[in-house]
Amino acid sequence: MTLAAVLLYLATVFATCHADGYIEQVAQQIHLLRPRSGAAGYRLQDVDCLSWRLAVETNNIRNWKLVPEKCEQYVGHYMLGKQYREDCEIVANTAIEYAKSLTLAGDGKDIWIFDIDETTLSNSPYYARSDVQFGALPYNDTKFNEWVAEGAAPPVPGSLRLYQTLLPLGFKIVFLTGTAERFKDIRISNLKAAGYHTWEKLILK
Template identity: 65%
Template structure:
């Protein structure tokens, strides 16, 4: 009887604590946290693999090693990922605080969307996706985007809004298809991004361009309009390379996929 009462009280406590977490301020644990402490799985050192990915030493890879799917999932849904994002955001904010604004409204920061301002972890946690261990399915991912329910990455949202308060203008530049303009704008607003100078998505004129070429093109257009890109935040190296990448670039972690 005592054991039953304990279990009931424990369940109530868990539900209460879970309900207290705001959708916009946490990335919820969607899967059991197993195996994170063991990085060497079937001959693949998953921690070293992730480091090679983040430093761009491992390029043009297609899938997360199957044996590292659990490791990547637990990383993306765990505290370490959030801590790593915070380190990036803190470094960016420290840099921004030392800049002298010109006052003409042309000093801008560029932000990506997927795995930068918004997290797709709820989607990648699904069994038919498995945190990048299975091939990318454009149809399924677009269905997820159309839901408009992606949560914010808390550290990036904090950085984004602090930059606004400091007087910078933020431009959101994404490879998302332009047909999702309204849903992405609504999702960003719901997740706590309330102000931007431009929201630029990929249109028909950008078809066939690589991510580097597309983002270089759009950033160059901004510069030609008189904007100065003082900072650039993205999860892919293709967000941060190419023409007019910005005076400083900041990469948030993403070991789930690689975009050239």
């Protein structure tokens, strides 16, 4: 066997082994239909958090009160991670496309209604607290009201951009929220600090 043939043989073997290793690596990266761990990589027993989340989002699980304890880190990883922001941006893009497709009457009655909690203002800093654990602990009305009273909620990703697009299009903005009337001044201050500076009406509980 000539030297050239030997070198060709070795190169072929190396390339084949490398390709096999690459294929195996790619195969391991394919997302499992039923993952055996949460989004943060923690092994889960009895509860498939991705399936639980899908069932909640499609309303197949109703009237749930708590996030499964084993899914706390999965939910937290999602809420504080890139995927949640991207999901919000897609929703905002769709809403902007719809708004731009409309022909407004221009009579001052073209209203766009926003909710506040988890629509324009995010409560993620509150849910990330150790005494809340992203909904894995029972809801505490007193603690949540204390959070609202801080007036420190940041804007939901994408929502501020949607708001900023709607104003020059001619929409009148209305905020509708279940927040108690006693928090009105705090809500106004929080909205303005987050970038929502103009609206037609703020309706509280």
